[in-house]
Amino acid sequence: MNIKTTAMLTLYALTAPPLYVLTAPPLYVLTAPLPVQAAEPAAKSITEDPAVTFNRCVQTLESQGVIFTRLEEFTTGKGCKIADPVTITAIRQPGRSIDFPAKPVLSCQYAARLATWLSDVAAPIAHNFAKSALKAISSGPGFVCRNRYNRKNGKISEHALGNAIDINGFVFADGRRIAVSKSTTGTEAERRMLMALRISSCGYFTTVLGPGANPAHKDHFHLDFGKHGRTWNYRICE
Numbered sequence: 001m002n003i004k005t006t007a008m009l010t011l012y013a014l015t016a017p018p019l020y021v022l023t024a025p026p027l028y029v030l031t032a033p034l035p036v037q038a039a040e041p042a043a044k045s046i047t048e049d050p051a052v053t054f055n056r057c058v059q060t061l062e063s064q065g066v067i068f069t070r071l072e073e074f075t076t077g078k079g080c081k082i083a084d085p086v087t088i089t090a091i092r093q094p095g096r097s098i099d100f101p102a103k104p105v106l107s108c109q110y111a112a113r114l115a116t117w118l119s120d121v122a123a124p125i126a127h128n129f130a131k132s133a134l135k136a137i138s139s140g141p142g143f144v145c146r147n148r149y150n151r152k153n154g155k156i157s158e159h160a161l162g163n164a165i166d167i168n169g170f171v172f173a174d175g176r177r178i179a180v181s182k183s184t185t186g187t188e189a190e191r192r193m194l195m196a197l198r199i200s201s202c203g204y205f206t207t208v209l210g211p212g213a214n215p216a217h218k219d220h221f222h223l224d225f226g227k228h229g230r231t232w233n234y235r236i237c238e
């Protein structure tokens with residue numbers, strides 16, 4: 001390899017699109033403190049009345065500008081349950097309004113984390129790429145009483161605990177809707193926006209799956225709060 005070739009390869013390495021970020025270990029999420037009080041579950045080792053925890057979480061949602069309805073704790077059998085359920089309909093903050101037309105049912109702790117990611121990171125990223133304000137999140141219903149991948153047997157889905165949402169598109173103030181399925185087929189701005197949203201979500205959730213992870217996730221981002229192993233440090237970010 002001559003010097004010129006080496007120099008060109010070096011230049012390419014320095015200027016090529018940073019695709020490595022898709023596979024590189026997300027070190028930043030391992031060391032940074034998680035943004036909202038732990039849904040995590042360390043809270044479970046503390047003998048606090050769940051109603052007190054729920055009340056505090058409700059205050060957090062209110063402070064975040066989340067428009068929601070507080071529901072009664074419920075259990076539907078087969079291990080499906082939410083101790084602190086809420087239905088969220090919007091996030092309203094000064095200069096920002098993001099609707100959830102699907103009105104997903106989520107655990108309060110999960111809803112708070114979702115609102116944090118959207119407010120602090122996702123909405124600014126989306127606005128930056130789309131040149132229009134993020135107006136709504138196109139999503140699934142959040143809570144669904146089922147096992148992972150709808151299998152008859154096996155582990156229960158985080159959806160069955162209110163700890164997951166499936167996002168299939170982002171809607172903007174100018175009327176555009178950017179579908180998650182455009183992760184590889186959209187315009188450069190759309191693809192980069194979806195990649196940035198997906199990567200950033202790995203810092204806020206413990207499981208992130210999307211197009212390319214497997215066929216079941218070809219058209220949506222699955223963001224959940226499942227615990228992998230003994231600590232909350234391990235992430236699945238595919």
Ligand SMILES: [Zn+2]
Nearest residue numbers: 164165166222
């Ligand atoms: Zn899902």
